[in-house]
Amino acid sequence: MSAIIREEQIQNIIMREKPKRIGIQAPDGLIGSVLALSDSIESRYGVETVILFDPSYGICDLSNLDAERIGLDLVINLGHSVNTERVGKYTFLIDVEYDVDFIPVLDKAIAQFKGRLNKVGVLTISNHKAQLDLIIRYLTDRGIKAIRGPGHGVLFGGQVFGCNYYNAKDLVEDVDAFFFYGQSRFHAIGVRLVTRKPTYLLDPFFNVIEDVTSGAELIERKAILSVLKAKEARTVGIIVSLKEGQFFMKQALELKEKLSSFGKKVFLFTMREITAQRLRTIKGVDAFLETACPRVALDDEEFDRPVLSYDQGLALIRLLEGGELGDMFSSPFWV
Amino acid sequence: MSAIIREEQIQNIIMREKPKRIGIQAPDGLIGSVLALSDSIESRYGVETVILFDPSYGICDLSNLDAERIGLDLVINLGHSVNTERVGKYTFLIDVEYDVDFIPVLDKAIAQFKGRLNKVGVLTISNHKAQLDLIIRYLTDRGIKAIRGPGHGVLFGGQVFGCNYYNAKDLVEDVDAFFFYGQSRFHAIGVRLVTRKPTYLLDPFFNVIEDVTSGAELIERKAILSVLKAKEARTVGIIVSLKEGQFFMKQALELKEKLSSFGKKVFLFTMREITAQRLRTIKGVDAFLETACPRVALDDEEFDRPVLSYDQGLALIRLLEGGELGDMFSSPFWV
DSSP states (O other): OOEEEOHHHHHHHHHHHOOSEEEEEOOGGGGGGHHHHHHHHHHHHOOEEEEEOSOOOSTTSOOHHHHHHHTOSEEEEESOOOSSSEETTTEEEEOEEEOOOOHHHHHHHHHHHBTTBSEEEEEEOGGGHHHHHHHHHHHHHTTOEEEOOOOBTTBOTTBOOSSBOHHHHTTTTTOSEEEEESSOHHHHHHHHHHHOSOEEEEETTTTEEEEOHHHHHHHHHHHHHHHHHHHTOSEEEEEEEOSTTSOOHHHHHHHHHHHHHTTOEEEEEEESSOOHHHHTTOOSOSEEEEOSOHHHHHHOOOOSSOEEOHHHHHHHHHHHTTOOOOOTTOSSBOO | OOEEEOHHHHHHHHHHHOOSEEEEEOOGGGGGGHHHHHHHHHHHHOOEEEEEOSOOOSTTSOOHHHHHHHTOSEEEEESOOOSSSEETTTEEEEOEEEOOOOHHHHHHHHHHHBTTBSEEEEEEOGGGHHHHHHHHHHHHHTTOEEEOOOOBTTBOTTBOOSSBOHHHHTTTTTOSEEEEESSOHHHHHHHHHHHOSOEEEEETTTTEEEEOHHHHHHHHHHHHHHHHHHHTOSEEEEEEEOSTTSOOHHHHHHHHHHHHHTTOEEEEEEESSOOHHHHTTOOSOSEEEEOSOHHHHHHOOOOSSOEEOHHHHHHHHHHHTTOOOOOTTOSSBOO
C-alpha cells in the first residue's frame, strides 16, 4: 500500500495559476511525502515551495489567513479532498488515494452479510473517493445492494468528516446498516452514533471487519459521564479554536451566557492546538467545553477533567434547564 | 515571593481605551494568575475577557494578528514590559514584578567581589525593572561601582532579551564584569557570549551567585559542533516562524539562496512552535536552521540533528565560503 498523490492536479493548478511561490500542506500521515514533492515542484516548474509544517487536520485547518504574510500565491493541501477544488482564497485540495485492494475485505463482507443485510449505505473518507463507486457496484453485483448518499455542501457523495455525517443521515431510512470503508474507527463510530444503525468498519489495509457498536457505546457512556460531571462544575472554560475553519466565537459566547445564567463562572479561552498536556497547565477550571472539533473532546482519553464538545455543551444546558440529556449525537453536523 | 501584577496599569488602560472585550496573555510562568485576573476585570469593569492560551514568550510572540478576528479591542500582555506601553495595534504591556528581596544576594556579591571588581554592569529582565536602580545604588554605596546601559530601541536601560544584548554591549569597554540579576541562566550566558566578559548570575530567589563561564562554554562548544555537523549536511531545512515578531522570511530566503549555491538541497518550512518532537516527524533533512528565536537552537538539548540559529547559519556560510567560523555570538542582536 502506498499513497498516490495526484501530481497531475498540481501540474494543472501550476500551469493555470502561474504561482511564483506555493505552500505545501499535508496531514501528519503524509508528512513524509512533502520533501520529495517540494523537490519535484521546484525542479520541474521552477516554483519556490514552502512546507507548512503545522498539522493540518482537514479543510477546517488550512492556512488561508497566513498565506499572504508568508508571500504564497497559493497553497496545495494534500489528502483532504471534497467536492470543490478550492477552499478559501489560497488553498487548492489535492487528491491523495491509497492503492489498497478493496476486494479481499469486500469478499469477507459478502460472505458475512449476504442474505442478512438487504441494503447498506457505504461511506468513506476522501482518500478512497476513487474506489467508492467501484465498491458499491462490487457489493451490489454480488448480492448486497449498496448505495451512497448524494453529497451535501462540500461533501462528495458518500464522504464523511469527523464532524459531518450528512451522507449517512440522508440514507438512514433506506438502509439496514452502514459500511464505513477505511481505517478510521472514529468516523465509523460517528456514523453509528448519528444514525443508530448497525455500522461496520471495513478496513482494507488489515482486511478486518469490525462492528463498531461497542466502541460507539463506550464513547457515548464517556460522553454522558463527562456531561454529568460538568453539571457539577463551578467554573467552566470555553475554548475557541484559532484554526480558521474551527473558529466559533459566536457559539462560544452564547454558551457562556447560558452557563453563566446557571451560576457557573465561565472563562473564555482561545488556542490553536487543544491538547490534554496544554489544558493541564490551567488549574481552577472544573470542566472545559470546546467549540473547535468534536473529535478533540470525544476521541482523546488523556484529559484530567471533563472536556465537552459543542453538542455535549448543549446537552449540559438542557440538563441545567431541568430537561433531559437528550441525544447528543443526533445532529449530522457536530459543531 | 509572589508575582505582582500592576493592576493599576490595567485600570488606566481600561479607563482610557474603554474596551468592550479584551484579551489576556501571559507567559506560562504566570498562567496560574490569569483566571483571577479575568474574573477581577469582568466583575470590576464589566469588560468581557478572553484568555489567549497559546504560549507567549515575549514581545516577539503577541497576538495582534489574531486580535481582530477574535473581536478584541485590545490585549493585555503580562510580564513582558519594555520601554513602551504598546506594541502593535492591540497589545498593551503590563508590568509584573517579583517582590523578592534583593539584599541577601547583593550582600553576598559584595562580600565576594568587593575589591576584586572595580566596576560592573548590571542587567536584568523586565520583572525586576523596578528594582534595578535600587540595586545599582546599593552596590555602588557599598563599594562596587555599578552602572547600567542606556537602553536601546524598545529595551529599557539595563534590560536584556534572549536575543538582544545591546545594554551589555554598550558597556563592554567600561566594566570589569557583568551582574545578571534574576533567575535566567540563558540570559546571563547570552551576556557572557556577547561581551566575553566575566558574567555572574545573581539569583535572588535561591540566593546564589553563579559564574556562567562554564555554561557559556558548553553552549558555545555545542553551537560550534552543530555548525560543523551542518557543514556536512546534504539537505537543510530552513524554518520560518509564524509568530508575529519572529517572522523573518527575507533572511530565510537569503540563507536558502546561499546554501543552495554550495550544493545543499534546501527546504523552507513555516511553523509556529518549533519543538524537538515536531521536528522529529520529518525525515530526510540532515540539519535545520531556524530564523525564529536563537534560544530555540541554543537552549534546547533534545534535537536529533543539528538545529542552528540564524547567527550559526551565517557562520555555516562563512565556513562553506572557505573562511573561518568566526564569532557567532558577537552581535548584540541574535536574529
